Amino acid sequence: MEERTKKASIGSVQIGGGLPVLVQSMCNIPLSETDSVINQIGQLHDRGARLVRFSVRNMNEAGYIRKVVNSSEIPVCADIHFDYKLAIAAIEAGVAKIRLNPGNIKSEDGVRRVVEAAKSNGTAIRIGVNGGSVNRTGFSGSEERILVDHAFEHLRILENNSFYNTVISIKSSDVLSTLKANRLLAKECDYPIHIGLTEAGYGNNALIKSSVTIGALLLDGIGDTVRVSMTGDPLQEIDAAYEILKAVNRLDYGINIISCPTCGRTDRLIDLEALARDIDKAVNARYLKVIRDQKKIINIAVMGCEVNGPGEASEADIGVAGCGRGQLALFLRGKIIKKVNQDRVVDQILEYAGKIVAGIGLPAE
Ligand code: SF4
Known part of the structure; x- marks a missing residue:
């Protein structure tokens, strides 16, 4: 500044x-x-x-x-x-x-x-x-x-x-x-x-x-x-x-959650609010201190469907986008990795956040 x-x-x-x-x-x-x-x-x-x-x-x-x-x-x-x-x-x-x-x-x-x-x-x-x-x-x-x-x-x-x-x-x-x-x-x-x-x-x-x-x-x-x-x-x-x-981009570290408001397209197939909250809480609890020291920002997109989901999810460091009942496509640094069941999403995101923190196991840019 x-x-x-x-x-x-x-x-x-x-x-x-x-x-x-x-x-x-x-x-x-x-x-x-x-x-x-x-x-x-x-x-x-x-x-x-x-x-x-x-x-x-x-x-x-x-x-x-x-x-x-x-x-x-x-x-x-x-x-x-x-x-x-x-x-x-x-x-x-x-x-x-x-x-x-x-x-x-x-x-x-x-x-x-x-x-x-x-x-x-x-x-x-x-x-x-x-x-x-x-x-x-x-x-x-x-x-x-x-x-x-x-x-x-x-x-x-x-x-x-x-x-x-x-x-x-x-x-x-x-x-x-x-x-x-x-x-x-x-x-x-x-x-x-x-x-x-x-x-x-x-x-x-x-x-x-x-x-x-x-x-x-x-x-x-x-x-x-x-x-x-x-x-x-x-x-x-x-x-x-x-x-x-x-x-206002005045923090040089942090977990930034991008999540959609949901609409009729999610049709209650996924509980996106609970998912976004659980991801935010879990990633902050495990990694906030280390990313504060590393001065890293991790963007995580949590999106309800395939309309805007893949775009936001692939622009974030880690992203999920709903793709059917209880199913979400998981993205890491712009690459689609796999489909994950809703109840496995938090664990998977913690694992990938760990890769970002450690700087290993990431897809080639
Ligand atoms: S991403 Fe899909 S579910 Fe979320 S608000 Fe946009 S259209 Fe609706």
Whole structure:
């Protein structure tokens, strides 16, 4: 990717400067339940998160941060509002990043002390402007102008204190406002940008709105780190983020399932939905880690009949196309190999995915 932004250092990772987009999420458990928070960070990491944030509401909770930092294999970020003493406590406990809007800290000396602590501990700061909570007094112009000017007001405070290890986010629950504000922000500054839609909702509602917003920004070349906000288990946020990255060709590894919607031609001869789901699950479970290391993309087509089936199946790395009751033709790298019974398809695809991963036993190009 083109280097549109400078880089920010977040503990052991960097964001921006054309690096791959970093996927992150947020714990939904209070810090006082420290072991559960540690466990959730571990699960998010296993699922693909490279940075996890948690909220710190008071000094009592700040007392748990060091244990979380010491137990986490990935950098963690403390989400703090208003209280500069909490920010300093989080920085001194070792978080790699704090999310804090310096303009919301009333004491100039407080801001200076946070910045000094962040500089001496190598901690990054994310300015996070949220459309639902900005004070519009004293700001004018379009909604996106107001949101960007808010971010710049916080940014100026950091820059006036010679602090530059900064990431910026501007989010709103409205797709268009978020898109316009991030496009304006990207035009007017070169700090790394954290993208996402806030309060996006739950289930398909959140998935679709987030995909439209994050996908459009990524296609514009905007976005260095991403969080898909979804009501519910944060593990689903990680899966959604990787699916979006995959859809806009910003992932250099992954299992890509191409499957048809089915129609009257399948005539219930094959349970294509179950087949696509089982193949996706089985291949990811067995090979995702290795293809992540190998930086490979495996395209698998699961098609209902001989109309569009052979075309898609032969263009994919592995493909199956329905060809009669419970029967599918199996393709490997464009060559038809054999007919397979529906109940043998998952095993056969696992075997051929194994050949692709090992790079052996493949038909000649
Ligand atoms: S591939 Fe066949 S079954 Fe699938 S949607 Fe197209 S025509 Fe229908």
